[in-house]
Amino acid sequence: MFKKILIANRGEIACRVIKSAQKLGIATVAVYSDADREALHVKMADEAVHIGPAPSSQSYIVIQKIIDAIRQTGADAVHPGYGFLSENSNFAEALKAEGVAFIGPPPVAIEAMGDKITSKKIAASAGVSTVPGHMGLIEDAGEAVKIANQIGYPVMIKASAGGGGKGMRIAWNDAEAREGFQSSKNEAKSSFGDDRIFIEKFVTQPRHIEIQVLGDQHGNLLYLGERECSIQRRNQKVIEEAPSPFLDAATRKAMGEQAVALGKAVGYFSAGTVEFIVDGDRNFYFLEMNTRLQVEHPVTELITGIDLVEEMIRVAAGEKLRFAQDDVKLNGWAIESRLYAEDPYRNFLPSIGRLTRYRPPVEGKREDGTVVRNDTGVFEGGEISMYYDPMIAKLCTWAPDRLTAVEAMGRALDDFEVEGIGHNLPFLSAVMDHQRFRDGRLTTAYIAEEFPEGFLGVTPAEADAHKLAAVAALINQFTQRRGAQISGSLANHQRPVGADWVVTLGDFTLPLRVRDGADGTVVEFDDGTVLAVSSDWLPGHLHANFAVGGTSIGVKVSRSGTGWRLRWRGMDVVAHVRSPRVAELARLMPVKLPPDTSKMLLCPMPGVVTSILVKAGDEVEAGQSLATVEAMKMENVLRAERKGTVKRVAATAGESLAVDELIMEFE
Structure with a gap:
């Protein structure tokens, strides 16, 4: 057996490999770039070697730097993880020549x-059964269009090297084939250093x-x-x-x-x-x-x-x-949800920054027999970098059957706390409760078909609105009574706490009455709904378990102005709990309108502008490509939302922009 394994990778997969090596009693070596100096995999390994600047092209995929790290540490085997050098035959040959085992x-x-x-x-x-397609290399966009017509639309344009969704486009017509060919070629060269492209038939309902x-x-x-x-x-x-x-x-x-x-x-x-x-x-x-x-x-x-x-x-x-x-x-059955640093409310665009809060659910076997596992490579206080894949963690659940595994995943997502960056937890939660997913009626077009306008959050159904309103009422009752006790101790006179309240939550306005019950608080709604609610929540807790109507739910709780922000199962609402008179007055308050940015093209994510495709004075049509921005190894084409004329171009190719930074203005 090996004595020391070097992991030629980073993030959660490096941490994953280290765990198995430790189980076998094998020493481990981590490699890291400038951006990963304080990374979790570096802390977990027995040794760590710095291999260069943040861009992977100058560190993680430079074979000689990995070889140098092997020589420096005396590692006798290398695990490549996935991505980077994992499918590079030249790397495997280089290790063989070095007398080092390639774990692959x-x-x-x-x-x-x-x-x-x-x-x-x-x-x-x-x-082996194969998909019809053109297996030869394609020289240019014109040839791509010709081949696509021969195969018949729709077609999949794919990079010959690599994977992970990089360098792949679906084309339904000549224009998309032409543009998709160039985008796939650019992504393939950027991600894998190999821009060869081929085309195959796209199987519908796949x-x-x-x-x-x-x-x-x-x-x-x-x-x-x-x-x-x-x-x-x-x-x-x-x-x-x-x-x-x-x-x-x-x-x-x-x-x-x-x-x-x-x-x-x-x-x-x-x-x-x-x-x-x-x-x-x-x-x-x-x-x-x-x-x-x-x-x-x-x-x-x-x-x-x-x-x-x-x-x-x-x-x-x-x-x-x-x-x-x-x-x-x-x-049994197992489900994996990939937690990405992507903002689902901004069309899943990459998000970077510091994890100000990172609290995964407790791993291991639970009382109901289900299992929770979380493979991760980050920690609270760590940075999500623009240089690498946006994955934060892989949350997994196991149960004896599929629906129980899905339910366990929904609860585990409810219990997962992530703050400081945009992330897709709300979307993952929404999928777990989506009937088509629960029925197992899946295709690769599921997201496009079920969320055609993008993810806009989950609007509470009436039953869910009642549950969240009961949660808000309990929190309000607790804070009101706590405040009354404090003020009463100072003034030697404790003010009474009212029982009648109105909760506004999204489109719902729910008058209710709060009273003490035998086993906690009882919330009686004017429509006749009655819910017993109890919790271990305390002020300052950002997550708590609430028993509502006999069901336990995990809710993320935080202040939002004069209300409470409540997040549960993909819902993200602000609940205002007001006395009947204050609620009546609040309805008269004007609504603040957001600023008008309809004549601006703003950078939708932190990234690098790779090209500007128009100039001041150009007339553009709806859907026309205006610029491309690269972030986290993905190229994003920004298009015109409507017909117009370019007034000013504020950004240049090669420039790094922050989210919402101006790229161009229109007349």
Whole structure:
């Protein structure tokens, strides 16, 4: 077994690898850039080596710097995690030449499967079902349009190298094919240093289902079931689960056997994933093989009980697999929610800054038998940088069945406290309560179809509004009585606290009466609804559990002006609790209007302006591309919302802008 493993990565996956290495009694080495000097993976490792400036192109993906760190520390093995150098065959060869073990597959398999064009040819030869498409290289946008017409729209334009949703665009017509080709090419070059592009047919109503494979260096290769990864945004997975709610046993077996056949065709060993697109009739087509550990590997670990990182280490050390295909049993259901530093209220644009509060839910087995797991690489007080992937954490839940796992995830998200940056917790919570998701009726178009105008938050239904109003009434009663006691002790006269109140919450105005009950506070609404409510909340607590009408809910609570901001299950509302007379007067107050920015193009996220496509005096049409901004390795095209004339361009290509900084004005 190895004595010391260097992790050629950062963030949560570096922390994840360190945990398995520690379990095996193996020393670990972290590498870090300027931006990661105080990162969690650096603190967790036994040793840490600085490898350069913040941009990954000057640190994490510079092979020689990793080799230098290996020599400096005497590491005898390297785990690459995912991304960065994990699917770089040159890196694997360099380690081999150095006499250091690569904890991953053989270089020949990385090279064959890392190139999507080559991998599809190998898959077809191995008898694996593939999607129709053009597997040759495409020189320019004109050729891309011609090929797209030959295949038939819609088509998927994809980078030959890399993954993670980078360098991918769907085109439904010639204009989108032309623009998508250039954007994919730019992203591919920026992310992978390889701008080769190919085109394939886009399968409508598709599900993204992948098979986890695991093999050793002695010819044993097996599959560990599937993962459903259909909840995606911009081809980036957001929520995954295992197993899939769609597959039957026969399809699972067929997909698994084809995945193993493909692996054997390239002499594969270690952990890997074969991705398929599956249509509504359970026809499946090979997409690509990821020759590395997947981001979503925890859900497979939770339903199989197999530590994939540990098995990768053992395989790299020359050990045989300790189990056979018949030993692999799928137990229960697991869900993974990717917590991203992306603001769902601003079309999921990246957000950076300091985590002023970071309190994940308690991990481990709960009283109801469900399990919570949180893979993370950040900590309270740490910084979310613009240089890397926006992932904060991967929150996972396990339960004996799917709906219980979904319920456990909803509660775990309620209990997850993150402040200081924009993040997608409200969106993840909304999905868990969405009926289509709960029914398992998923496709890769789920987000686009269910949230066509973007995520605008969850509007409380009447029953939920009553629950939150009861929470607000309890908080108000507590603070009113506390204030009365304090003032009474000073003035030797305690003022009475009223029982009648009006709660305004979104579009709801709910008159109610508060009284003491046998087991706590009782809230009686004028419409006849009666809810008993109790809690351990105290002033200053930003999260508390409330028992409302016999149901326990976790609510985030904070002051907002004269009201209380309450966040629960994707709802984010301000509840004002007023006396009937004050409520009557409040209705007469004018509403403050937001400033008019309709004639401005503002930078929607912190990032670098990569191009300005118009100049002062130009007339633009609705939907026309105006500028591109790159942030967290993704290129974002900014378009005109309406027809107009450019009055002034305030930004230049190459300039770094903050969120809402002016790019251009219109007449």
